[in-house]
Amino acid sequence: MTTPVIGDPPLLEVRDLQVEFRTREGIARAVNGANYTLHSGETLAVLGESGSGKSVTAQAIMGILDTPPGFVTGGEVLFKGDDLLKMSDEERRALRGESIAMVFQDALSSLNPVFPVGWQIAELFRIHRGMSRRDAMKEALEALERVNIPAAKDRIGDYPHQFSGGMRQRVMIAMAIALRPDLLIADEPTTALDVTVQAQILELMADLQREENMGLILITHDLGVVAEVADKVAVMYAGRIVEQASIEEMFDSPAHPYTVGLMDSIPSLEARAGELKAIKGLPPSLVALPPGCPFEPRCPLAFDLCRQVVPPPIVVGPGRESRCHIAEEVRDGKR
């Protein structure tokens, strides 16, 4: 990890990002003020359950939100100091794939079924770099070799369905890193894979990140994945980042009751006979968020204030924040 130079803008800074989905049932507030910062060479894990807004945040950064129904209604996304949300469509398009790239969860459906994988990677070089078909294919081959696809030369003309799940995800990664982007967003890259392949893919991404000194945002709901590769963690709940901490801090002394619940839900070998510990209840509807803390209905520590006031971000350490009224007490394990 490289230390950022003082005064240099961070690679990515998300400030108070707001995203809503205008649906027939009402306005679903999918992201309600997300903040995070990422430097080159850093890995940020964004952790949260389905519907917590982690993927939507990424799509808003990437500029691939489905509009309508999704709209960015506020905030800033500063990429190397420039606000992506203020750029023209054309400027943003030029950055996509070139400087910011994304890996999706299900490589089978995310790759176009009717084009060979080599062609799909080569397309990036042809569009962004204006290369000829032949040169672009050479680059595509190199990209496939970088992600360790065996006999890449023979497989460059194969179609996505001809690859195994793990190899397909490697193709997806090869496509994302083909133009050597500064920022890679991986949206649950290992969720659809079996465990041994998961480890290989994570290792590959960590290696590539080191080589290229990329910033990596890893969206996941898998705490094991987080522990393996992340430098810091942002925990999302109901469209807000409820806790941000370094990976050690989060595992050692979580400062939000939701994070505590997540940690407790990891099954341990000693407690094998007992029941699995789950956080009771369901997240609130994004169409009708409660006036107070969104986690309050499920929180074992909730008190009156929680029902009335949304907790502001409270600094609980260097670079550490928690959106809980009693964050410090939770962190120190006093409650």
Add this chain to the structure above:
Amino acid sequence: MGAYTLRRILQMIPVVLGTTFLIYTLVWALPTDPFAGRCGERPCPQAYVQLMTEKFNLDDPLPWAYLQWLGGLFTGNLGETYTGLLVWDQVASAFPNTLKLATVAIMFEIVVGITAGVFAGLNRGRFIDNLVLLSTLALISIPVFVLGTTLQYLLGIQFPIFSPTVPPGAPWSSLILPGFVLGALSMAYVARLVRSSILENMRSDYVRTATAKGLARRRVIGLHVMRNSLIPVVTFIGADFGALMAGAIITEGIFNINGVGNLVYRGILNQEGALVTSVVTLFVLIFLVVNLIVDLLYGFLDPRIRYE
């Protein structure tokens, strides 16, 4: 794929034998006298009846008569009509007209149908989408003989933009209106198929990937979405080509086109067994060949299809 094609061609043999036998049986086993009314007011002379009975093997058991006819088919002899015209000549003069008519109809399906479907699909819920949905619904609801005669009257007679009937030789310009009438129903289906296919593909994950690659919307839709959306459309239109050739009876009747549909219609009216069996056999062969081509084309368009 070669082995698959060969197997499909071999499979055609029993299909051709079965269908032709059925056709032959149905045409010749009719319990009516094929010579009633053939000689004007009087019954036909015995000598004529005997001659014809022999010529068309009418006294032979049906399977034997069928085999003799089949043998003739393989040697290129489709037989004669009662009046002594060669069936082959009749088909040869009618077939090109039907082929031209079907081609015009297919062009309408491709050009108008696909264009309308694309515009509707890309503008879901807007005016153009509703317009396409409504007009295709109307086309699907109107029977072809109503559409044909109405357009013939309106655009051929009342406002004579097109020729109301097709002169011998069927020049292309005279086939525009009949081609539209013949293709209208399938054109409406094509538009709806394209529309729903585009809507479905626009929601696909690979579209999001293509956008994330920094491709312009034009390329995402024009190349990535279209290439996938048109797979079912191409196969539909291909299969429809076979159906249009055989299904042009009404349109050919309305516009007085000397095509195979008209030929088979007259053959049925006059109980010309040899003519009807030959033309219907031709329809069967066209259907089989077109379907094979479409199946092979499908695999070419969609690499996920495997031939085993």
